[in-house]
Amino acid sequence: xxxxxxxxxxxxxxxxxxxxxxxxxxxxxxxxxxxxxxxxxxxxxxxxxxxxxxxxxxxxxxxxxxxxxxxxxxxxxxxxxxxxxxxxxxxxxxxxxxxxxxxxxxxxxxxxxxxxxxxxxxxxxxxxxxxxxxxxxxxxxxxxxxxxxxxxxxxxxxxxxxxxxxxxxxxxxxxxxxxxxxxxxxxxxxxxxxxxxxxxxxxxxxxxxxxxxxxxxxxxxxxxxxxxxxxxx
Amino acid sequence: xxxxxxxxxxxxxxxxxxxxxxxxxxxxxxxxxxxxxxxxxxxxxxxxxxxxxxxxxxxxxxxxxxxxxxxxxxxxxxxxxxxxxxxxxxxxxxxxxxxxxxxxxxxxxxxxxxxxxxxxxxxxxxxxxxxxxxxxxxxxxxxxxxxxxxxxxxxxxxxxxxxxxxxxxxxxxxxxxxxxxxxxxxxxxxxxxxxxxxxxxxxxxxxxxxxxxxxxxxxxxxxxxxxxxxxxxxxxxxxxxxxxxxxxxxxxxxxxxxxxxxxxxxxxxxxxxxxxxxx
Numbered sequence: 001x002x003x004x005x006x007x008x009x010x011x012x013x014x015x016x017x018x019x020x021x022x023x024x025x026x027x028x029x030x031x032x033x034x035x036x037x038x039x040x041x042x043x044x045x046x047x048x049x050x051x052x053x054x055x056x057x058x059x060x061x062x063x064x065x066x067x068x069x070x071x072x073x074x075x076x077x078x079x080x081x082x083x084x085x086x087x088x089x090x091x092x093x094x095x096x097x098x099x100x101x102x103x104x105x106x107x108x109x110x111x112x113x114x115x116x117x118x119x120x121x122x123x124x125x126x127x128x129x130x131x132x133x134x135x136x137x138x139x140x141x142x143x144x145x146x147x148x149x150x151x152x153x154x155x156x157x158x159x160x161x162x163x164x165x166x167x168x169x170x171x172x173x174x175x176x177x178x179x180x181x182x183x184x185x186x187x188x189x190x191x192x193x194x195x196x197x198x199x200x201x202x203x204x205x206x207x208x209x210x211x212x213x214x215x216x217x218x219x220x221x222x223x224x225x226x227x228x229x230x231x232x233x
Numbered sequence: 234x235x236x237x238x239x240x241x242x243x244x245x246x247x248x249x250x251x252x253x254x255x256x257x258x259x260x261x262x263x264x265x266x267x268x269x270x271x272x273x274x275x276x277x278x279x280x281x282x283x284x285x286x287x288x289x290x291x292x293x294x295x296x297x298x299x300x301x302x303x304x305x306x307x308x309x310x311x312x313x314x315x316x317x318x319x320x321x322x323x324x325x326x327x328x329x330x331x332x333x334x335x336x337x338x339x340x341x342x343x344x345x346x347x348x349x350x351x352x353x354x355x356x357x358x359x360x361x362x363x364x365x366x367x368x369x370x371x372x373x374x375x376x377x378x379x380x381x382x383x384x385x386x387x388x389x390x391x392x393x394x395x396x397x398x399x400x401x402x403x404x405x406x407x408x409x410x411x412x413x414x415x416x417x418x419x420x421x422x423x424x425x426x427x428x429x430x431x432x433x434x435x436x437x438x439x440x441x442x443x444x445x446x447x448x449x450x451x452x453x454x455x456x457x458x459x460x461x462x463x464x465x466x467x468x469x470x471x472x473x474x475x476x477x478x479x480x481x482x483x484x485x486x487x488x489x490x491x492x493x494x495x496x497x498x499x500x501x502x503x504x505x506x507x508x509x510x511x512x
Binding site for chain 2: 094098101104105106107108109111112114115116152155156159160165166168169170172173174175176177178179180181182183184187191192194195199200202203204205206207208
């Protein structure tokens with residue numbers, strides 16, 4: 001254990017930062033009203049009904065982060081939809097069953113963000129999967145593994161930018177499912193690689209990536225141009 | 234945990250706090266009374282109950298240090314468990330690939346313990362001591378270190394609980410982005426562990442239905458003894474949005490519940506963990 005790797009932390013007791021009214025609200029607020037909060041959070045134009053766009057703007061603040069997540073979920077859902085539609089040769093029953101589960105999870109995530117963002121949601125993205133050989137097991141599982149690890153690092157990196165506690169919890173509900181996917185897919189590629197050093201550091205902490213790093217990697221597969229200028233860089 | 238400091242802080246923010254309970258004296262008396270009967274590890278539970286009375290929601294005022302000590306307690310539990318399991322070697326874990334996996338998880342959990350022990354003093358806190366554990370849970374799992382099936386069942390319960398515990402506290406450490414970042418980065422590692430343990434149970438034939446993800450509130454064939462770990466995981470409504478059949482698509486209730494892991498509050502997590510804590 002290398003203690004010098006541990007960052008210096010500042011003591012910020014939760015309550016000292018909160019005025020009384022905020023504290024009472026924080027103490028009493030459940031998850032109710034979250035959709036209303038989402039609606040009030042931004043005032044971007046409605047791109048929701050156009051099937052595809054030349055460029056999408058993620059927006060800023062919490063809406064920007066949620067649109068960023070929505071974009072990544074669109075990518076994953078489209079990929080797994082293709083995987084299940086045209087299974088690679090030699091796929092086992094358990095693999096097909098688990099890939100079908102994963103597809104449904106990613107579709108659920110995508111549709112959730114679309115519904116929750118409502119009029120603030122970006123349009124549907126267009127994808128380019130020409131670099132993936134869907135009939136090859138190794139191509140599919142390597143890509144799936146990369147997408148899942150990317151998703152985990154993306155959520156881990158974006159969580160600290162969220163201002164609304166309920167959104168943070170929601171992102172948490174999704175990222176652990178992505179991590180479950182990631183570990184399973186890493187095990188498909190090679191056994192006992194579920195926490196290898198390319199994803200987990202010597203403190204036992206998972207990787208985080210900034211939105212700019214994630215979008216560069218994802219852009220290989222996304223045809224639609226994504227404007228992320230409103231996001232923390 | 235300095236209770237007076239916590240009470241003072243609450244008073245500063247909300248001078249009428251004791252009208253919500255009774256009087257300050259009553260509150261202190263009540264707490265001292267409860268505190269005498271409880272171990273240190275259970276104090277957050279008692280505090281949570283008191284605040285619950287005042288504000289109708291638990292855990293609202295646990296400080297970042299308290300939350301990190303809570304995390305440390307859970308990491309001690311996991312680290313000790315895997316360390317003892319791995320020490321049994323092939324006598325417990327016949328498959329060498331599985332033994333490697335358990336050793337890797339053991340190393341991660343020990344790293345989490347060391348990390349938290351290093352972080353807590355930087356926030357002015359004192360790391361809690363390692364509790365004494367009873368991994369048989371008072372005889373519920375008598376063969377936990379001699380029967381691989383039992384060992385993996387307990388491991389699954391610990392990992393799935395750990396994921397829920399970190400998730401449940403993320404919003405409570407938002408005031409310190411460095412702590413939040415670390416908590417998120419541990420949280421997803423626990424989920425990787427959970428996935429691998431569940432896959433190992435499936436591949437070893439200990440359950441013919443368990444998957445790397447949690448379906449409904451299903452225990453994955455372990456049974457009622459770990460049911461509290463999965464309470465609420467069957468949720469299919471997120472932020473008011475029904476996920477089953479969302480967008481007119483054929484998303485089943487099972488898939489809808491699997492797609493979102495649910496948080497668990499400190500009280501419920503400690504109730505699970507305390508079954509394995511002697512003192």
